[in-house]
Amino acid sequence: MKTATPDQIELRIPRRAEFVRVARMAACAIAAQLEFTYDVMKDIELAVGEACANAVEHVADVACEDILVRFSVEPAQLAIEVVDRGQGFDPARSQDQEDDWGRPGGLGLVVIGEVMDDLEVSCDPETGTCVRMVKYRAGE
Amino acid sequence: MSAQLKIDSRVEGEGLAVLALTGEVDVANATQVREAGLKLISDGVRHLVVDLSQTEYIDTSGLGTLVGLQKRIRESGGEVLLAALQPRVRRPFEITGLTNVFRLYDDVGSALEELRS
Numbered sequence: 001m002k003t004a005t006p007d008q009i010e011l012r013i014p015r016r017a018e019f020v021r022v023a024r025m026a027a028c029a030i031a032a033q034l035e036f037t038y039d040v041m042k043d044i045e046l047a048v049g050e051a052c053a054n055a056v057e058h059v060a061d062v063a064c065e066d067i068l069v070r071f072s073v074e075p076a077q078l079a080i081e082v083v084d085r086g087q088g089f090d091p092a093r094s095q096d097q098e099d100d101w102g103r104p105g106g107l108g109l110v111v112i113g114e115v116m117d118d119l120e121v122s123c124d125p126e127t128g129t130c131v132r133m134v135k136y137r138a139g140e
Numbered sequence: 141m142s143a144q145l146k147i148d149s150r151v152e153g154e155g156l157a158v159l160a161l162t163g164e165v166d167v168a169n170a171t172q173v174r175e176a177g178l179k180l181i182s183d184g185v186r187h188l189v190v191d192l193s194q195t196e197y198i199d200t201s202g203l204g205t206l207v208g209l210q211k212r213i214r215e216s217g218g219e220v221l222l223a224a225l226q227p228r229v230r231r232p233f234e235i236t237g238l239t240n241v242f243r244l245y246d247d248v249g250s251a252l253e254e255l256r257s
Contacts, residue, residue, distance in 0.1 A: 021164070021168065042228055046197075046199065046232065049199050057167060107236050111235050111236065
């Protein structure tokens with residue numbers, strides 16, 4: 001039974017669109033360090049980018065000033081949590097909904113769910129929103 | 141600091157233009173793509189080929205922007221076509237099913253040829 005505490009890397013970025021790229025770059029670096037394949041690394045980058053973009057675009061609470069991205073490295077998996085302290089977005093937001101410019105909504109979570117092995121979204125008025133996603137490591 | 145994106149547009153004939161996106165299209169700069177597309181439409185472009193041959197990354201903000209342009213240009217009887225999607229750019233389109241919203245071409249020349257035929 002594996003009981004080792006996971007290695008954790010935490011990144012806190014301002015909740016602004018231009019900093020989402022920083023989180024993506026960190027995700028790429030960590031995935032490369034863990035020797036994920038190039039395609040999986042780019043999938044992880046995409047998932048982290050989408051989760052952070054959700055936090056930037058769909059969190060109405062202006063008091064929420066930053067986003068925490070926590071990478072937990074375990075022998076069998078890489079778990080990533082993207083946490084904001086805002087009041088959260090509706091994870092059930094329909095893909096059929098559109099914004100006022102005709103852009104489809106809810107696509108970010110669709111992408112994350114497809115490229116990652118596990119996805120959980122929790123929204124709490126007190127603690128904010130946490131998008132937790134997991135990628136299993138090959139051979140584990 | 142912003143994601144690196146270079147937007148080039150060129151008119152290829154009456155009502156026809158190419159919009160080339162070089163670099164990364166994400167939540168930080170998708171609005172620039174929207175504005176560039178809307179300017180072309182307001183200038184009279186009715187058929188727009190988006191050249192993605194040099195696009196290294198696109199997220200759903202970018203996808204949504206292209207869908208918005210498609211809807212806007214269809215209101216005037218036109219169409220947005222996508223050309224030269226690299227595998228990493230094609231992936232989010234396929235995951236979201238948005239490949240059904242656009243006609244896709246291997247290169248810009250093929251898309252232009254289709255529009256002129």
